Amino acid sequence: MKDFWRSYAQNRGAVVGLGLMVVLVILAVTADVAAPFSPIEQYRDAFLAPPVWMEGGSFRYLLGTDDVGRDILSRLIFGTRLSLMIGFMVVTLALTVGTSLGLIAAFAGGIVDIVIMRLMDVILVFPSLLLAIVIVAILGPGLFNAMLAVAVVILPSKTRLVRASALSELAKDYVTATRSAGAGTLRLMFLSVLPNCLAPLIVQASLGFSTAILDAAALGFLGLGAQPPTPEWGTMLAGALQYYQRAWWVLAFPGLSILITVLAFNLLGDGLRDALDPKLKR
Amino acid sequence: MLRFLLSRVTLIVPTFMAVTLASFLLIHAVPGDPIEVRVGEHGIAPERLAMLRHQFGLDQPLWKQFLDYEVQLAHGDLGLSVVTHASVWDEFLTLFPATIELAACALIFAILVGLPLGVIAAVRRGTAFDYGLMGVSVTGASMPIFWWGLMVILVFSVALGWTPVSGRIGDMFYIEPWSGFMLIDSWYSDDKGAFKSVVQHLILPTIVLGTVPLATIARMTRSSMLEVLGEDFIRTARAKGLSPVRVVVVHALRNALIPVVTVIGLQMGGLMGGAILTETIFAWPGIGHWLVEAIQRRDYPVLQGGTLLIAVLVMAVNLGVDVTYGFLNPRIRR
Numbered sequence: 001m002k003d004f005w006r007s008y009a010q011n012r013g014a015v016v017g018l019g020l021m022v023v024l025v026i027l028a029v030t031a032d033v034a035a036p037f038s039p040i041e042q043y044r045d046a047f048l049a050p051p052v053w054m055e056g057g058s059f060r061y062l063l064g065t066d067d068v069g070r071d072i073l074s075r076l077i078f079g080t081r082l083s084l085m086i087g088f089m090v091v092t093l094a095l096t097v098g099t100s101l102g103l104i105a106a107f108a109g110g111i112v113d114i115v116i117m118r119l120m121d122v123i124l125v126f127p128s129l130l131l132a133i134v135i136v137a138i139l140g141p142g143l144f145n146a147m148l149a150v151a152v153v154i155l156p157s158k159t160r161l162v163r164a165s166a167l168s169e170l171a172k173d174y175v176t177a178t179r180s181a182g183a184g185t186l187r188l189m190f191l192s193v194l195p196n197c198l199a200p201l202i203v204q205a206s207l208g209f210s211t212a213i214l215d216a217a218a219l220g221f222l223g224l225g226a227q228p229p230t231p232e233w234g235t236m237l238a239g240a241l242q243y244y245q246r247a248w249w250v251l252a253f254p255g256l257s258i259l260i261t262v263l264a265f266n267l268l269g270d271g272l273r274d275a276l277d278p279k280l281k282r
Numbered sequence: 283m284l285r286f287l288l289s290r291v292t293l294i295v296p297t298f299m300a301v302t303l304a305s306f307l308l309i310h311a312v313p314g315d316p317i318e319v320r321v322g323e324h325g326i327a328p329e330r331l332a333m334l335r336h337q338f339g340l341d342q343p344l345w346k347q348f349l350d351y352e353v354q355l356a357h358g359d360l361g362l363s364v365v366t367h368a369s370v371w372d373e374f375l376t377l378f379p380a381t382i383e384l385a386a387c388a389l390i391f392a393i394l395v396g397l398p399l400g401v402i403a404a405v406r407r408g409t410a411f412d413y414g415l416m417g418v419s420v421t422g423a424s425m426p427i428f429w430w431g432l433m434v435i436l437v438f439s440v441a442l443g444w445t446p447v448s449g450r451i452g453d454m455f456y457i458e459p460w461s462g463f464m465l466i467d468s469w470y471s472d473d474k475g476a477f478k479s480v481v482q483h484l485i486l487p488t489i490v491l492g493t494v495p496l497a498t499i500a501r502m503t504r505s506s507m508l509e510v511l512g513e514d515f516i517r518t519a520r521a522k523g524l525s526p527v528r529v530v531v532v533h534a535l536r537n538a539l540i541p542v543v544t545v546i547g548l549q550m551g552g553l554m555g556g557a558i559l560t561e562t563i564f565a566w567p568g569i570g571h572w573l574v575e576a577i578q579r580r581d582y583p584v585l586q587g588g589t590l591l592i593a594v595l596v597m598a599v600n601l602g603v604d605v606t607y608g609f610l611n612p613r614i615r616r
Binding site for chain 2: 121
């Protein structure tokens with residue numbers, strides 16, 4: 001663990017990413033306390049109030065309010081909770097299904113392997129955002145369907161990764177030894193092989209978080225993800241489209257939140273890769 | 283080489299079949315059948331519905347319908363738009379040049395800027411320039427481009443007034459479409475102001491769509507260059523007394539380019555996804571804008587046909603990259 005931290009801390013960007021992540025998680029957990037107002041409460045006395053440092057801004061609404069008088073800062077803080085939840089759900093779903101499919105493909109081989117991997121190839125042929133859009137268009141707009149669509153879109157990379165590392169593990173002596181000791185296939189799959197494939201999976205999970213948050217926000221922006229008044233960042237941007245030329249703050253802050261969160265997970269993923277995979281070390 | 287080419291092409295056939303199956307099932311996964319979708323909320327007499335269903339072959343078993351669909355596709359028939367009643371294929375062809383023009387400009391921009399930046403960062407490894415560039419490029423790769431596009435509009439179009447907000451050309455110009463590429467058509471038109479207007483309209487969308495590829499290319503070039511610069515033949519070239527520029531550009535860059543070319547090829551899918559967002563923001567009359575409108579109007583034939591065509595396009599580009607890669611690196615031809 002100490003070694004891990006030392007090689008992780010060498011990458012300064014990764015430390016920044018971790019720091020950002022800690023802040024985001026704290027905000028998400030304590031949103032009820034940290035946010036000054038409710039995310040959906042409308043204050044009729046303050047439509048499109050500018051942020052505190054601008055003329056006409058007040059300390060009451062630090063980052064200003066939107067067109068119906070909701071406090072932007074509070075919406076952003078609750079949005080953090082939502083975005084981390086989206087990332088978590090999507091990655092968990094994609095990892096569970098992807099790991100199972102990858103292990104099955106590697107262990108079964110033959111026709112099962114071919115069918116699973118061709119299916120993944122088909123998913124990969126569609127540009128990921130387009131496929132997510134099409135899936136949501138069929139299932140109907142909404143946060144849950146958007147998460148499902150994004151999970152499908154990031155599934156192939158997980159499946160391919162697990163299959164490839166499981167195949168290289170299967171060729172090793174310890175697998176033969178375990179097998180001749182009488183271990184069943186399931187035990188071999190999950191207790192012997194899978195733990196040895198974990199390092200690249202952890203990296204992929206972190207990068208998957210950033211893709212999930214970015215794509216879910218893009219769907220929200222196109223009106224296909226979370227529906228108003230949910231304080232989802234992409235949905236907030238979509239709502240700001242009509243008047244953003246008059247009130248830039250309604251647009252700027254949700255997007256900045258997406259950028260910072262995605263950046264944090266990408267930095268984290270890069271750092272984990274450097275620390276966990278000695279082959280890629282500079 | 284021919285065998286390599288053939289093996290790649292045969293590999294693509296089952297994938298293509300599966301993609302058509304996916305796009306076929308797509309329209310069947312939509313609640314309500316295509317006829318009900320087409321007549322909309324007005325409702326229709328049951329006898330008339332049955333007649334129409336028979337006419338469109340919807341009373342046939344699913345596998346038969348799929349075969350019919352394949353035959354229809356083989357004839358280049360992608361169906362009609364529910365909203366405009368125009369052929370999906372014709373609409374695609376009209377709008378496609380706009381998307382290609384934008385995507386090509388974005389890719390060229392990304393390569394022209396990203397490649398040199400990556401090379402410089404690798405050569406000056408560990409300097410402030412290197413750290414700065416890597417910081418900027420990881421930020422660029424994390425960029426939500428739908429927000430980025432709106433921000434550049436706010437700064438360059440609204441606040442500074444340098445560039446137009448949307449569209450491909452100013453309203454006062456009319457260009458007879460010939461190639462469909464505004465840059466070419468306006469260049470050959472008599473009105474020289476038209477070309478300037480086209481360029482002004484292109485700048486912001488190009489930057490926005492090119493941001494993520496630019497960041498990816500810069501990062502890839504840097505790491506690939508770092509690897510090559512550590513090789514023995516570079517030391518030999520240096521020891522021979524070649525100028526540093528020659529060593530970097532001729533010896534190192536040529537060898538570092540192979541993974542970079544692959545990454546550039548892989549940008550195609552991302553560019554198409556990005557085009558959906560970029561075109562929506564800039565009201566750019568291309569494929570992405572068309573598909574988003576199709577969703578809002580529940581125009582499923584357009585969504586189905588457009589998605590299929592883009593998937594085929596991505597497959598073709600991937601095949602092209604594969605083959606180019608085989609040319610560049612004879613070891614993988616087997």
